[in-house]
Amino acid sequence: MPAHDPHHESVETGDHVVLIDGSAYIFRAYHALPPLTRSSDKLPVGAVAGFCNMLWKLVRAKDAQTGFEPKPTHLAVVFDKSEQTFRKDIYPLYKAQRPDLPEDLRPQFPLIREATRAFDLACVEQAGYEADDLIATYAELAKAKGARVTVISSDKDLMQLVDGLVRMYDPMKDKAIGAEEVFEKFGVAPDKVVDVQSLAGDSVDNVPGVPGIGVKTAAQLLAEYGDLDTLLARAGEIKQTKRRENLIEFADQARLSRQLVTLKRDVALDVPLDDIAVVEPEGRRLVAFLKAMEFTTLTRRVGEAYEIDIAAVEPDPGLKAGGGETALLAAGLDPDTRETAVPLEGAPSAAEGLTPQALSAARQAQATSTPVDRSRYETVTTLARLEEWIARATALGLVAVDTETTGLDPMQAELVGFSLATAPNEACYVPLAHKGGDEGLFSEGLLPGQIPPREALAALKPLLEDPSVLKIGQNLKYDWLVFKRVGIEVGPYDDTMLLSYVLDAGASPHGMDPLSIRWLGHTPIKYEEVCGKGKGQIRFDRAPLDKASEYAAEDADVTLRLWRVLKPRLASEGKATVYETLERPLVAVLARMEARGIMIDRQMLSRLSGEFAQGMGRLEAEISDMAGESFNPGSPKQLGDILFGKMAIPGGRKTPTGAWSTGADVLEELAEQGHELPRRILDWRQLQKLKSTYADALPTYVHPDTGRVHTSFALAATTTGRLSSSEPNLQNIPVRSEEGRKIRKAFVAAPGHKLISADYSQIELRLLAEIADTPSLRQAFQDGLDIHAMTASEMFGVPIEGMPGEVRRRAKAINFGIIYGISAFGLANQLSIPREEAGAYIKRYFERFPGIRAYMDETRAFAREHGYVETLFGRRCHYPDISAKNPSIRAFNERAAINARLQGSAADIIRRAMARMDGALEKAGLEARMLLQVHDELIFEVPDDEVDATIPVVREVMEIAPFPAVALKVPLKVDARAASNWDEAH
């Protein structure tokens, strides 16, 4: 039926068939995109604009493009024809509850059809069938010819189509939907989606399903019984009474639901598949349409692409404002409620009709071309002006945000002001609590010309929480917490620091200043220039307002510019999934963990501090006795002089700087030779460490209001993807020594609660078995063997039963050595054996496990060739010095690269678990809250009576964390325990 170009070619292998769910697109676009109206007559055209931008991107994609690669060869926009479908015949209530169309959406339906024709693309609809059935049929035909299919929609009803050749694409989120996403939604693979829907039903479409069964239960049942028919046949076996009865009673309703949700894949198509081939649009006709719509940016782009003088083209007379039927469509709309037309700039998905590669190259080139002009920044002093900025940001759907505060700790610092940026050089600072000038009786007065913070924040809150406006920050976790403390939960968001981290971890730093210098060629104002440094440093709220304002506005401006450069690289370098699944979700997750904090027993620590001090005093007396003089045992320099100078003990080593080495390993050796002093020093150092770093320091971190300790987790601090923790570091709380565990005991659950510690057992060794594909190691894990003993047995031929501890210890050291990128030198050091012997061990190990040598060789070669390695989940860790001429630097980088694949993959897995954990706990109706992460361990605080219910949920989330992105052959094992303090829970 479409007036379509007859020069089609038939579909064949390698072709790419794109099917757009037109009706669904309009609804999504209407709700997700900022409202946009044609300026001359206020005709609402937001969805049409988004649609045209998308089509342009599709038909002009020159190269591979995420989600649309390869370039579409065939494309159809598919619509629902009418209400009456075969499903209504089966079940009259089907889709009987659809609300009426919003007034300003209705006129966009015919315009979308017009747009499709203007692009010379097929517009398909067929009586008696829903768009979904037509899409399913086209997909089926295309697959049969070996073509790839992309369905542009995020409708869950279409997810049953996903398979190796068919994927979906969510045009609003700019995100591919594959088997993984389907699994995340339904808990089953795509081929079981229909079964889940048949059981769970759908209130929106009025699909009945089985009462009492939701998606989660359905997925669980299907995992157990395989498929719907088997489940219904064996329903009698189900333990839960109500569930069993319902499944038996409503079995027929489930089968009816299956008929409703199963898409018809064999519709007799009015428009054959071959007829939807993509052809080059007729430029002038397209321009005429776009001009009539008044989409100036896209009109210009299309004009340039086809070398058409757009001024010479008349707008389509049937569609232009006041000129045709569309004017009538707009009638009845209240012009005052319509937004003025704003071009969709900034967002790469909507703006530029380019491939990701071309876009990121263009953005990079542009980045330096508009110099930062601080004179264009504005200091906002009135609510009215602020509201104008907010309106502008809302219309754009995009804004960079930065907070200025009184300190560096987001849990304590007070908000002083915030800045916004909407385009390069288009930025403002909104001071809220700057002080100075007049002194009040007890405190300094606020400077005049500041909006009352409550009013400003009340105006800002809807913007920062608006689901259709993307907030962009640099290290956004900080700002997220600051805003959270004033009652604003920021979202959705992007973080430029994390973008940089995903793209360049190990290659360059991710702080704003270095990023600005590198990508924008611009050096921002230094904080010291505003507030001074050292002793003379003043708080931001006391800084001169003009300087403060420039500084703050520039931060937002720079952040926005960085986003424009970095965000497109995500797609062009294939790292969008890493960012979306491993980075972005962690911002809010970690912010919440930090805000919760953990309780410590200060009395216990204070008592310990006294004990440690006593012990140190005793040791100091003995030490000076033995040394024959009093000296500072905390000074390695003085100690070295005593031991190797005055006492002339032989066998001393030197540090790289030429000083005597007095490290624990050296002192340990001396102690074993019978020297008493080194033993005392070691004991003293242990107490000194425990006292100063833990017993004395931790209480100083207790928050005055919450009474708890709030660490700060860094998301972008390591090369491998691990988190880090600081101020205080709660990832290095002692556990190995008896004395140290007393510190750990002081980490306690709140009254009426327990701490649960859940940790992955041997995760890096398991990943070694997986990545290096070593069947014997894998088998050992599957059989639940003692992996170190098994290694020893393989290497030395000693039976596991009755194995001497020393033999196992050596194997364990070798296993760890492998993870660390083993060297004979390091292993020899660790085991205190000659280097030759260590070398022999390694040789034997590689003979027994040849796959691991291959893994290490491959990793070295890959890193050498590419300058980076990748984890199982695609995270990149860069090692720019991997090809250094200096052999020891090179070897160091090789070991680090070998380690990074394992450490990084483990880090990815726990990140995935953490990203899902809050939701899983909530879904299970549990009060448990995640407090800490220690690389392979998660710590929760749980009400006493929920401990037993929480542990299985936590364990499940952690153990299946790699799935479905990666299906490990090696099982993951999680140990979890609860107690009232961390030591006993661990």
Place this chain on the structure above:
DNA sequence: GCAAGGACGTA
């Protein structure tokens, strides 16, 4: 007052 080096706590 600050940076570097050494030492040591964790995974």
Place this chain on the structure above:
DNA sequence: GTACGTCCTTGCA
């Protein structure tokens, strides 16, 4: 042999 952060001393400004 990997990955971190913190405390203390030292040496220089």
